[in-house]
Amino acid sequence: MRPTEARASERGTATPPRGRLIVLEGIDGTGKTTLCARLAAALREGGHEVVETREPWTSPAGIELRRLLAAKERTTSGEQELELFHADRAAHVAERVAPALARGAWVVQDRTYWSTAAYQGARGVPVAAILARSRSIAPTPDLTVLLELTPEAALARIAANRASVSSFEKLEDLRAVARVYDELARAEPAIVRLAAAAPLADVERELLALCRARLGAP
Numbered sequence: 001m002r003p004t005e006a007r008a009s010e011r012g013t014a015t016p017p018r019g020r021l022i023v024l025e026g027i028d029g030t031g032k033t034t035l036c037a038r039l040a041a042a043l044r045e046g047g048h049e050v051v052e053t054r055e056p057w058t059s060p061a062g063i064e065l066r067r068l069l070a071a072k073e074r075t076t077s078g079e080q081e082l083e084l085f086h087a088d089r090a091a092h093v094a095e096r097v098a099p100a101l102a103r104g105a106w107v108v109q110d111r112t113y114w115s116t117a118a119y120q121g122a123r124g125v126p127v128a129a130i131l132a133r134s135r136s137i138a139p140t141p142d143l144t145v146l147l148e149l150t151p152e153a154a155l156a157r158i159a160a161n162r163a164s165v166s167s168f169e170k171l172e173d174l175r176a177v178a179r180v181y182d183e184l185a186r187a188e189p190a191i192v193r194l195a196a197a198a199p200l201a202d203v204e205r206e207l208l209a210l211c212r213a214r215l216g217a218p
Contacts, residue, residue, distance in 0.1 A: 016104035019049075020215055021097065021139055023109045025118075026147035026181070027174050029154030030196040031203060032110050035147070038204050039211065040108045042218040051100040054110035055085075055092060062088035069168065078123035082130065085116045090137050101139065106217070113138055114146075114184060114191070119168060122176035127184070143214050145207060146185050147196040151175045 022039065024032045033054070040050045056062035056069075061084045068076055068084075089112075100107050113134030121127040149157075151174035158169055168174075185191045192210060196203050211217060 016102075019101040019103070019105040019107060020142045020217075021101060021107045021109065022211065022215070023112045023114070023141040023144045024147060025111060025114045025144055025191070026196065027118075027149065027151060027154050027177050028169055029157040030147035030149045031157075031200055032147060034200060035204060035207055036108050036110045039207060039218070042208055043106050043108065046218040048217060049100075049103075049105040051096065051105050051107045052109075053092070053096055053107060055112055055115065056088050057092035057096070059088045059091035059095075061085075061091070074168075078120045078125040082116065082120050082125055085120070086133060086137065089113065089116075089134065093138050097139065109141075112141060112144075114144060114181070117184060118177045118180040121180045122173065127180065141190070143211065144188075144191045145210065146181060146191050146193050147203070148178075148181075148193055149196040151178055153197060 024036050024039075026032055036052060036054070040052045043050045056065040065081065065084045065088060068074070068081065097107055097109070113131065116134060117127045117130045120130055151171055154174060155169065155171060168177075185193055192214070194203065194206060194210065198206075208218060
C-alpha cells in the first residue's frame with residue numbers, strides 16, 4: 001500500500017482504485033456507438049459504475065465541431081478543426097472522464113485522440129504532432145479497440161441507415177482514414193484490432209471476450 005493510501009485508510013477514507021478507460025475506434029459505419037452502449041450495459045450488469053461518453057463532446061468547441069462535420073462539404077482546414085478538437089478534448093477530460101476515473105468508474109468512450117490522428121492525419125496534419133498534444137491532455141486508454149471494416153462496406157451501412165452522408169463519409173476520404181488507422185495499429189501495441197464485418201451480435205461477443213481477457217470484465 002502506498003503511503004497516501006495508508007493515510008487515507010487510517011482515516012477510514014481509502015482512495016478508490018482508478019477506474020478503467022475503454023475506447024472504441026474505427027471509421028464511420030463500423031458500429032462503434034451501438035457496441036459502446038452494449039459494452040456499457042454488460043459492465044453495469046457485472047456490478048460496475050459505468051460512464052458512457054464520446055468525442056466530440058458537448059463543450060462549445062465540440063458543438064461547433066459537430067456542426068462543421070455534419071455539413072456536406074468541409075469549409076475549414078485540418079488545422080482549424082484540430083484546434084477545436086483539442087479544446088473540446090480538454091473540457092471533456094476535465095469535466096467528465098477524469099472525475100469518473102478518479103472515483104473508480106469504468107468509462108466507455110466512442111472515439112478519442114486516435115480518431116483525431118486518423119481523420120486529421122488523412123487531411124495532411126502531422127500525426128505525431130496530433131498525438132503528442134493529445135496525450136498531454138487526455139489519459140491513455142486501458143484498452144483501445146479498433147473496429148475494422150472496409151470503407152465500401154462502411155458506406156453501404158451508412159447509406160442503409162441514414163438519409164444523407166457527412167463531408168468525411170466519402171469513399172476516398174474513408175480509405176485515407178483507414179490507412180492512417182492501420183499505421184497507428186501497427187505502431188501502437190495498445191490498439192487491438194477487431195473485425196467488424198460480422199453480424200453485430202457476433203462482434204459484440206468478441207468485444208466482451210476481449211475485455212474479459214485484457215481487463216477482467218465484464
